Amino acid sequence: MNSKYRLGIDAGGTFTDFVLAERAGGSRLYKALSTPSDPTLAIRNGLGLIAEDLGVDLEEIIPNCDLCINGTTVGLNALIQHKGARTGLICTAGHEDSIEIRNGHKEDGYRYDAEYPPAVMLVPRNLRKGVRERVLSNGTIRTPINEEDVRAACRAFIEEGIESVAISFVWSVLQPEHERRAAEIVREMMPDVPLTLGSDLYPQVREYTRTSTAITNAYLAPILKRYVTAVDAYFRSLGATSPVRYFQSNGGLAIGQLMADRSVYAINSGPASAPKAGLHVCAPFEDQNVITVDMGGTSFDITLTHEGVTNLNKNIDFLRYRIGVPMIQVETLGAGGGSIGWIDDMGLLQMGPQSAGSDPGPACYGRGGTEPTTTDVNLVLGYLCPGGLVGGRLPLDRAKAEEAIRSRIAEPLNISLEKAAYGMFTIVNANMVNGIRRVSIERGYDPRDFVLVCAGGATGAHISAIAREMGISRIIVPKLASGLCAFGQIISDVKYNHMATCPVRLDNDEAYARVNGLFRQLEEDGTRQLRQDGFTDENIRITRSLEMRYLGQVHECTVEVDSFDITAETVERLKDAFHRRHEQLYTYAEPASTVEVVNIESTLYGVVGKPDDAVLSKGGDSDGALKGTRMAIFSSSGEFTRTPVYDGTRLGAGDHITGPAIIEETTTTIVVEPGWAAELHESGSYVLQRQHQG
Missing domain, CATH: 3.30.420.40 (ATPase, nucleotide binding domain)
Structure with a gap:
């Protein structure tokens, strides 16, 4: 630095x-x-x-x-609000409807739901223009491109006021010349319109994924x-x-x-930095199994890192649109500080996913909001400082919070204000716990083997309750929790993914040479890009992965490998890595079966220097940071408990606090439930430990 x-x-x-x-x-x-x-x-x-x-x-x-x-x-x-650019698609004639056919089924979880509505198409049917051309699966050209079809599409796009264009032809990953010629024509006729080529953006096998990814990119390009x-x-x-x-x-x-x-x-750039930040704050404690949870005003984001590695998703449905490029695996749900409490048609209390956002915001913000939200609940339960958030710069109105909860929840359910508030608190916590289970238990991980890292300004009020429900015994809450994703950004490296399709069986020298040649080409291109960005070879790091499968399988799995030349002598290392990964994912392997490669990918990093970490000075007596007490609720009985409130800015390394307690930092509030204890570490993080079962 x-x-x-x-x-x-x-x-x-x-x-x-x-x-x-x-x-x-x-x-x-x-x-x-x-x-x-x-x-x-x-x-x-x-x-x-x-x-x-x-x-x-x-x-x-x-x-x-x-x-x-x-x-x-x-x-x-x-993408959420469908407010992207007016986009046109140029595709192979006869494939105009592939984005609606969607591989013949609905998204996972709704496959057999006859009433589940179709996704909104980012490119309407009349703006998908077919071009007569055809490349075969071996890369040879069967039908040359009909350039007049491309020009006709451009004329129609100009008339329709198209702002962005995507081009995606069948088997363009093996023979991209048709896409490139079509792009030349589009640039000639529509020089100011952003253009996305599927074979450049996602040069891997799977036509539907490539086309959907290209369309999504084109839809967002003018806005970005x-x-x-x-x-x-x-x-x-x-x-x-x-x-x-x-x-x-x-x-x-x-x-x-x-x-x-x-x-x-x-698309998902904000929460993608959370795993990097989570590992960083856990480094002093040598934790490599980390679940990072980030509760902001609108959403609750969850990422899981196992043995120091965070999963990347590829070829997934995100907001109902198939995206092929790598994305940090983030589970997102509508459970934030602005999540609205409401009663459904069956008379059951629900929380979210609707959010009051920042405008008008929760009722207690006094900006015109009248719906009861999670923030209103935390104020009524006594967790938040009545003087306001962000060091008092955002005043809170407890009377408005009470009125919203009383009129919309407590009176309709015929229960007390306090029980209504704690019920809302419990339900929003249950929603978050279910999200954590989806990224842990449902994927074969026991959450009790992980440390829970608190991120986001609203999470601290819920973190010990969430950990209690999950059976997690240790929590890390950085002083920078409410800005942990921003912190994760400043300790991250430049990163580019370079991909290619490479359908070969790993059983001959020609196949090995092809894989090696493609890897070298990808890495030369990526290295040149990073050099132009100011990086030297000493600061460039490269990792490799391959999508592989047994001959005859429909789907492949991703295998991470070291960088080495693939030859008849070394290919067994590659196959062994695939067999192990296949067994890990599906509980079996077939070492005697033929293995084939489908796609390859090189990830190139431009490593940047990291800021130095500060070391907190040693504390003394935590009682010196005691601000006073506040009445707070910690059970469904709705009974208040007189609770010590500490000024986090006056605590030092080694200071120890036993729950129940509330620690107020400038931009977050940490609720230490009964049965938990917190200690401030010199690295600037609170370590919360569960003291007993309760």
Whole structure:
């Protein structure tokens, strides 16, 4: 880290978080309300808070940052709300409906639900234009491309006001010349329109996945381009000396131009940095099995890391659209601080997924919200400081919170206000626990073997209750919890995935040479890209993976391997790795069966220097941080307990607190339930340990 600072920005649905790391060690956390109508406004507001806190002009901060990193929900929000660009598709004639056929079935979980509605098509039927051309599965051209069909499609797109175009032909991964010629024609006739080629974006076998990924990318490209253009220009105006980096769904950084061209990598960029941050805060305790949970204002995100490795998803349905490119595996559900409580048609209490967001926000914000939310519940239960959040900059109105819960929940259910509030608290916790079970128990992991890491501003009030329900005995709560994803960004590396299709049987020298040649080509291209980005060979790291299967199987599994030449002498190492992975996933292997490769991938990292960690000074007596007491509820009885409240900013390393207790940090509140104890570690994290069963 050659400059004085490094800045990470994570734009969430309710708050935008800012973490400013100092070269000498230590980080500062700031929060500003998100501005969905103009995301750059939230960045301006947050940078204003930094300048005010440091007592300097922004022009003195930004030029002294070696990296400014932005994680954005712009693409995600556009996809959720179906507010992307007006997009046209050029495809092989006869394949215009492949994105609706969807491999012949609905998404997992709804396959046999006759009433489940079809997904909204990002490209309507009249904007999917077929082109007469055909490449066979061996890569030979059967029917040359009909260029007039492409020109006719462009004329129709111009008339329809198309803003972005996707091109995806059958078997273009083996012979991309037709797609490239079609692209030349589109650029000639529509020079200002963003263009996505399926064979460039996702050059791997599976036509439906490739076409869907290309369409999604094209749908988001103009929005991401406008966003990164505005953000880049703003930072340049402040004197930025290096380009802004943007966080990708694959867990790495990229420059703005690449994010605009490959906008599909920005879909889930915010929570994708959580595993990196979770491993970092657990490093002093040598924990490699980590479940990181992030409860913000709108959603609850869960990631799982086993033995230091976080799963990547490929070829999955995300928000009902098939995405082929790698994405950090994140389980997301509508359980945030703004999640609204309501009573369903059967008279049962529910929480979310609807959210009050930041506008109007929870009732207690006093911004016009009238629905009872999780934040209102935490205020009524006594967990949150009545004086307000974010160090008092966001005042809270307890009377409005009580009125919302009483009128919408307690009176209709004929129960007390306190029992209604604790019931809402219990249900939102149950929703989060079910999400954790999906990423752990349902995938063969025992959550009791993991440490639970708390991220997000709202999580601290729920974390010990969640751990209790899951049987987890240890929790790590960083002081930077409410901005942990922004912190994860500043300790992450640049990362690019380079893919190719390579359908060969691993049984001859020609096959080995083909796999080797493709890997070398991918890695030469990726290394050249990173060198242009300012990295030297000493700072470039490469990993490899292959999608493999037994001959005759329909689906393949991903196998991570070291970098080595594949020859008749070394191929058994590759096959053994596949057999082990297959047995791990499906409980059996077939060592005597022929193995074939389908796709290959090289992941290239540009390794960046990391900010130094601060070390907290040793504490003394935790009673010195005692602010007073507050009445709080910890059981379904609705009875209040007088609870000590501590000022987290006055605690030092080694200070120990026994529950029940409440620890107030500037941007988060930690509820230590009865039966738990917390101790502040010198690394800046609270370690919560379960003391007994209760």
